Each structure stands twice: as C-alpha cells, then as structure tokens.
Amino acid sequence: MDTKRTIFRHRLLPYFLLAPQLAVTAIFFLWPAGQAVVQSFEREDAFGLKTTFVGLANYTALLSDPDYLNSLKVTVVFTVAVTLLSLVAALVLALAVDRMIKTATGYTTLLVWPYAVAPAVAGVMWWFIFNPTIGLMPYLLEQVGYHWDHSLKGTDAMILVVIAASWNQISYNFLFFVAGLQSIPASMREAAAIDGAGPAKRFWTITLPLLSPTTFFLMVVNVVYAMFSTFATIHATTQGGPAQATNILVYKVYNDGFIGLNLGSSSAQSVVLMVIVIALTVIQFAWVERRVQY
Amino acid sequence: MVENRPFLNVLAHAVLILGVAVVAFPVYIAIIASTRAPFDFQSGLLPLLPGPHAVENYATMLGIGLSSSGAPPLGLMMMNSLIMALSIAIGKIAISILSAFAIVYFRFPFRTLAFWAIFITLMLPVEVRIVPTFKVVADLGMLNSYAGLSIPLMASATATFLFRQVFMTIPDELLDAARIDGAGPMKFFRDILIPLSRTNMAALFVILFIYGWNQYLWPLLVTTDSRYYTIVAGIKRMADVTDATPQWNFIMAAVVLAMLPPVLVVIFMQRLFVKGLVETEK
Numbered sequence: 152m153d154t155k156r157t158i159f160r161h162r163l164l165p166y167f168l169l170a171p172q173l174a175v176t177a178i179f180f181l182w183p184a185g186q187a188v189v190q191s192f193e194r195e196d197a198f199g200l201k202t203t204f205v206g207l208a209n210y211t212a213l214l215s216d217p218d219y220l221n222s223l224k225v226t227v228v229f230t231v232a233v234t235l236l237s238l239v240a241a242l243v244l245a246l247a248v249d250r251m252i253k254t255a256t257g258y259t260t261l262l263v264w265p266y267a268v269a270p271a272v273a274g275v276m277w278w279f280i281f282n283p284t285i286g287l288m289p290y291l292l293e294q295v296g297y298h299w300d301h302s303l304k305g306t307d308a309m310i311l312v313v314i315a316a317s318w319n320q321i322s323y324n325f326l327f328f329v330a331g332l333q334s335i336p337a338s339m340r341e342a343a344a345i346d347g348a349g350p351a352k353r354f355w356t357i358t359l360p361l362l363s364p365t366t367f368f369l370m371v372v373n374v375v376y377a378m379f380s381t382f383a384t385i386h387a388t389t390q391g392g393p394a395q396a397t398n399i400l401v402y403k404v405y406n407d408g409f410i411g412l413n414l415g416s417s418s419a420q421s422v423v424l425m426v427i428v429i430a431l432t433v434i435q436f437a438w439v440e441r442r443v444q445y
Numbered sequence: 446m447v448e449n450r451p452f453l454n455v456l457a458h459a460v461l462i463l464g465v466a467v468v469a470f471p472v473y474i475a476i477i478a479s480t481r482a483p484f485d486f487q488s489g490l491l492p493l494l495p496g497p498h499a500v501e502n503y504a505t506m507l508g509i510g511l512s513s514s515g516a517p518p519l520g521l522m523m524m525n526s527l528i529m530a531l532s533i534a535i536g537k538i539a540i541s542i543l544s545a546f547a548i549v550y551f552r553f554p555f556r557t558l559a560f561w562a563i564f565i566t567l568m569l570p571v572e573v574r575i576v577p578t579f580k581v582v583a584d585l586g587m588l589n590s591y592a593g594l595s596i597p598l599m600a601s602a603t604a605t606f607l608f609r610q611v612f613m614t615i616p617d618e619l620l621d622a623a624r625i626d627g628a629g630p631m632k633f634f635r636d637i638l639i640p641l642s643r644t645n646m647a648a649l650f651v652i653l654f655i656y657g658w659n660q661y662l663w664p665l666l667v668t669t670d671s672r673y674y675t676i677v678a679g680i681k682r683m684a685d686v687t688d689a690t691p692q693w694n695f696i697m698a699a700v701v702l703a704m705l706p707p708v709l710v711v712i713f714m715q716r717l718f719v720k721g722l723v724e725t726e727k
Contacts, residue, residue: 155617159550159630168547169559171540175600178585180566183577190577244464247457254458260715261465266722267707268472269659269677272700275684276471279478279693287474287491318471326719350453379570383661387681401572405662408576417576424573432568 184425190418209419218395219403219420226378226399229313233377237317238369241324246354248325249332259329266322270315270380274387277315281307301389305396308389312397315388316381324369331365332358364438371435379428400424472704478697479503486693502698519702522676525594526658527706529675532595533657534650537604542642545608546634550620567602571663579666589670598663603725604649610724611642648721651714655707676703 194205213219244262248255265273281288281301289299301307335358343353359366382401385391391398391406398406404424408417477492480499485492510518547553548560571578578597587593615638623633639646664678674682680699684691711718 155550155613155620158552159633161551161630162553164630165547165551165553165556168543168551172544172600172605173559173562175540175596176562176566179578179581179597180569180574180600181562183574183581184569186577186580187574240464243460247460247464250454250457251461258461258465260712262461262468263715263718264708264711265468267655267659267711268704269661269707271659271661271677271681272703273471275680275696275700276475278684279697280471280474285486285491285693287493290491318468321468323722326722330723350450379572382572386662386665387684404573405575409579409666414576421573421576425569428570428573429568 187418187421187425190414191422193418194415205415209415210423213416213419213423216416218398221395222398222400222403225309225395225397229309229316229381229397229399230374230377232309232313233316233320233381234370234373236313237320237324237373238366240317241321241369242328242366244321244325245328245332246358248329259326262325263322265319268319269383270319271383271387273319274312274315274384277311277318278388281311301393303393305393308393308397312381312384312388316377316384319384320373320376324373327365327369328362331362335361367438368435371431371438375428375431379424472701475697475700478693479695479701481694483692483694498694502694503702506695506698506702517671517674517679519676519679519699521672522674522679523702523706525591525673526675526677526703528591529594529660529664530654530657532591533598533660534653536595536599537601537653538646538649540599541601541604542608542639542646545605545612546638548605549609549612550630550633563600563602563605565602566600571598575662575666582667588667589673591673593667594660594664594673594675595657598657598660604653607645607649607724608642611645612638615641644717644720645724647714648717648724650721651710651717652721652725654710658707 191209192204192206193202194208195202248258248262251258280286281299283289283300283302286299292299299307301311339357339361340353343357348356378399379401381399382405385397385399385402386405389397391402400420401424404417404420407413407420411417474491477495478486479502481492481496481502482498485496506519508518508520510521544559544563548556582588582593582597585593587596619637620633623637628636659677660675661677661681664673664675665681668674668678676699680696680703683696683699
C-alpha cells in the first residue's frame with residue numbers, strides 16, 4: 152500500500168479526515184458483524200432474558216437442519232441459473248452490438264436502463280405478468296397446454312425469480328462484455344479470417360478465449376449478485392415459497408432472525424454467509440492482481 | 446467487423462431488436478396496466494393497449510395514495526426516496542474522498558490498519574448482518590428517521606478505493622508546486638484535488654444515487670411510520686393487501702413512478718453512468 156513521494160506532515164489532521172468513515176464503519180459494520188459472530192455461539196431463552204454459551208451447537212444444528220440444507224441447494228440452483236442466463240443473454244447481445252457501427256450507441260441505451268430499476272420493482276412487474284389469474288404469461292402458456300401456478304409449483308416459482316433477477320443483471324453484464332469485445336484487437340480476427348476461419352470458428356478460438364478475463368470477473372460479480380443482492384426479488388415475489396422452493400440463504404437469514412426470532416441460528420447463518428462473501432472477494436481480488444499481466 | 450456478411454448483420458439486428466423488446470416488455474405491461482380502470486383486470490386477461498385512466502390513476506397515487514393499505518401519497522414517498530438517495534450519495538462521496546485523501550497524502554501510525562478496516566466493509570453486505578445492524582440502529586434511536594435510513598449505508602470501500610486511484614494518478618509535481626506556493630493540506634485538497642476529481646465524483650454520484658434510490662430491505666426494516674416510507678419499499682406494502690385483490694392499476698402506476706427517476710438518470714447521463722460502473726469495479 153503506497154503513498155505519494157511527497158506527503159503532508161501533520162499529526163492529527165489525517166485522523167480527523169478518517170474519522171467519519173471509520174466511525175460509520177465501526178458502528179454499522181464491524182460491531183454488528185462482531186455481534187453476529189458472538190451470538191452464533193450463544194443460545195437465547197424464549198423470553199430473551201438469559202443467554203448461554205453453547206459453542207458450535209448452532210452450527211451443527213444448521214448442518215443437520217433439512218430446511219437449511221434445502222436452502223443451500225436452492226441457492227446453488229438459483230445462483231447458477233441466474234449467472235448462466237444473464238451471462239449468455241448479455242454475451243449474445245454484446246456480440247450483436249459489436250457488429251454495429253452506426254446504431255451501437257442507440258441499442259446500448261435501449262439495453263442498459265434496466266440496471267436502474269430496483270430489484271423489488273422488477274420483481275413486482277414480473278409477478279404481475281406471471282400472475283396466475285390475470286397475468287399474460289400464464290394465459291399464453293395455457294394455450295400451449297401448460298398450467299402455470301407459481302403459488303403451488305416450486306419449479307414455476309423458481310423460474311419466475313430467476314427471470315426477474317436476470318432481467319436486472321443483463322444490462323450490467325452487457326456493458327462489460329461490450330467493453331471486453333472492444334479491447335480485442337481487430338487484427339487478430341482479421342488474421343484468422345484471412346486464414347479462412349469463419350465467424351463461428353473465430354468466436355470459439357479467438358473471441359471467447361480473449362474474453363475469458365471479462366467472463367471470469369463477471370461470473371464472480373454475478374454469483375455475488377445472485378447470492379446477496381436478490382433478497383428484494385425474493386421478498387417482493389415468492390417470499391421463499393411455495394414450500395421453501397425459493398428460500399435462498401439471504402432470505403432465510405432474514406426470515407429466521409426477524410420472523411422466527413431465532414437469533415442464534417440466524418447469526419450462525421450470517422457468519423456462514425460472511426465466510427462465503429470473504430472467499431468470493433478474495434477470489435475477485437486475486438484475479439484483479441493476475442489481470443495486470445494480460 | 447471483419448468481412449461483409451449481410452446475413453449476420455440481419456441476424457444481429459434481429460437479436461438486438463428481440464433483446465430490446467424482451468427488456469422493455471415488463472415495463473410496457475406496467476405502463477399499460479397503470480392506464481386502466483380496476484374492472485379491466487376482472488375479465489381474466491390483461492389488456493395490451495393503453496386505457497383512458499392514466500391521468501386519474503397517477504393523480505390519485507401521487508396525491509392521495511392507497512388508503513386501504515395505509516400507504517401515504519406517492520408524492521411523499523418519492524420525496525423520502527429522494528432525500529435518502531441524495532444523502533447516501535453525497536454522504537458516501539464526502540466521507541470517502543476525505544478518507545482517501547488521508548490515506549494517500551499522509552503517513553501516520555495505524556494507517557494500514559485504517560485501510561484494512563475500510564477494506565473489510567466490502568465483505569460485509571448489509572443482507573448478511575441484517576439482524577445485529579438493525580439492533581444497533583434501534584438502540585441508537587434512529588428508527589423512523591432520515592439518519593437511520595441513510596447513515597448506516599454510507600460507509601463504502603469502493604468509493605474510497607476509487608478516489609485513492611484517482612489521487613494516485615495526480616502528478617506529485619502538483620503537490621510540490623502547491624507547497625512551494627505555501628498551500629496547506631486543506632487548501633491543496635479544496636483547490637486542486639476536488640476540481641481534478643470532479644468527473645469521477647459525478648460518475649460515482651450517478652451510481653450511488655441509483656443504489657440509494659433502489660434500497661429495499663433496509664428501509665423496509667427501519668421505517669414503521671408511514672411518513673418515512675420510501676417508494677421502492679412501499680410498493681410491496683401496497684401489493685400485500687390481505688382479503689382483497691391488489692389494485693393493479695394503482696400498483697403499476699406506483700411501479701412506473703418508482704423506476705422513473707433512476708431510469709431517467711441512466712438515460713440522460715449514460716456516459717457518466719458507464720464510467721461510474723466501470724470505475725467502481727476496479
């Protein structure tokens with residue numbers, strides 16, 4: 152961690168400058184996180200009067216809780232589906248825009264704005280479109296013989312939240328893919344074309360490998376997004392149901408803590424999630440260090 | 446484009462038009478629904494063309510609100526959202542630019558420790574520590590207040606890192622020159638650093654405004670008094686009416702109003718938006 156060659160000499164000033172940020176960080180980030188860690192080793196009685204130290208009991212209880220294991224499975228399915236869907240759709244759109252010369256900016260404008268729509272708002276819109284009684288999609292699906300009902304069928308509910316969550320994320324991935332495509336030297340693709348490689352072959356052997364740093368970065372960002380930022384999507388639509396089919400981990404932490412008031416278990420879940428975020432952040436930063444060599 | 450392949454060009458246009466249509470589809474439906482009368486939805490099929498009730502639906506929502514679900518007028522909720530988004534954006538920029546200045550231009554004991562304390566906030570998104578954070582805010586008596594809505598979301602490592610990077614690219618000679626001219630640290634900060642990082646601040650502001658406006662879980666928890674409801678969190682409360690079918694025409698009007706400000710920001714400040722998005726991910 153480097154500073155400037157010339158610096159200011161001041162004893163107190165830097166502390167004053169740092170004070171607001173450090174105060175907010177300590178009070179609203181570090182202290183609560185510490186509390187979560189402490190509480191994850193404790194159990195509170197039903198009236199909240201007495202807490203006892205129970206060691207790893209909350210963690211072992213989690214691992215043998217079928218609801219938690221189900222939530223873990225649901226999170227994996229949801230995360231993989233959102234990441235894949237939003238990455239593939241964004242890549243296809245980015246490749247198409249990359250061919251455009253005059254219309255590229257226009258299309259980009261028309262494709263980036265969903266980033267600005269709140270996940271909760273997007274959730275409500277898709278909820279409305281897929282509403283089993285008045286929605287448009289169930290009506291169309293009925294015409295082809297499929298009875299859609301996300302309030303009863305777990306798979307339908309999962310498809311709904313995956314679509315709502317991906318819809319928000321495509322614009323972000325799209326922008327980064329477009330930037331990644333533009334940084335691939337045209338000379339490489341031209342050389343391959345002269346050697347007789349068609350568009351499909353050029354995509355698989357040149358574009359995709361050279362795009363891999365962007366793709367990898369976006370994969371990490373999308374996993375983080377799907378795991379942690381989709382609380383609003385779930386809460387505004389299925390609320391984890393039906394029968395816990397869309398109960399992802401961040402939703403369960405909230406539900407067990409605020410609705411179920413099981414603080415010990417909720418804290419243990421928080422700690423597990425923090426470990427996951429830390430791991431993902433380390434991966435992301437390790438990659439940033441590596442990218443410099445490209 | 447390497448060679449001229451008309452078929453691929455047509456295909457690319459088709460893919461993009463389809464993409465734009467899919468992306469716009471839910472918003473189109475929301476806008477249509479917001480111009481309809483309540484009984485239009487009882488036929489069992491959503492109408493696909495606009496109805497004549499746009500003005501009255503929006504006027505009702507902005508001025509009166511959905512009284513059946515205890516929601517205040519949307520005008521008030523949008524004002525709350527605006528206050529929250531602006532405080533988060535301005536607050537974050539202010540505290541991060543100051544701490545980046547301290548970290549880059551001073552050498553002092555515990556500097557590395559301070560850096561890591563800020564860095565670690567990246568790893569603690571509010572969703573994973575929601576219960577204890579709520580307790581802290583409740584203990585401080587900050588529930589149902591603008592301070593409670595915005596201050597806990599102000600700490601941000603990304604903004605600090607962004608300004609640190611900007612400052613590292615500013616030539617040392619500028620500092621030498623300023624010192625020869627007798628400028629102290631705060632004068633240097635005010636007259637040189639702030640003007641030089643103005644575009645970065647603007648780009649960051651766009652991203653943070655959207656971030657603040659779109660907050661959901663946090664306002665849902667810290668506001669129980671309807672005077673402090675924000676629009677994004679308020680929509681869910683309206684759709685959740687028990688014993689009644691949701692009034693979709695009003696809810697969709699609220700949906701359109703909730704997304705309008707941040708979407709307009711992205712469309713009209715697209716260059717700054719893209720810059721902000723790319724910079725904050727470095």
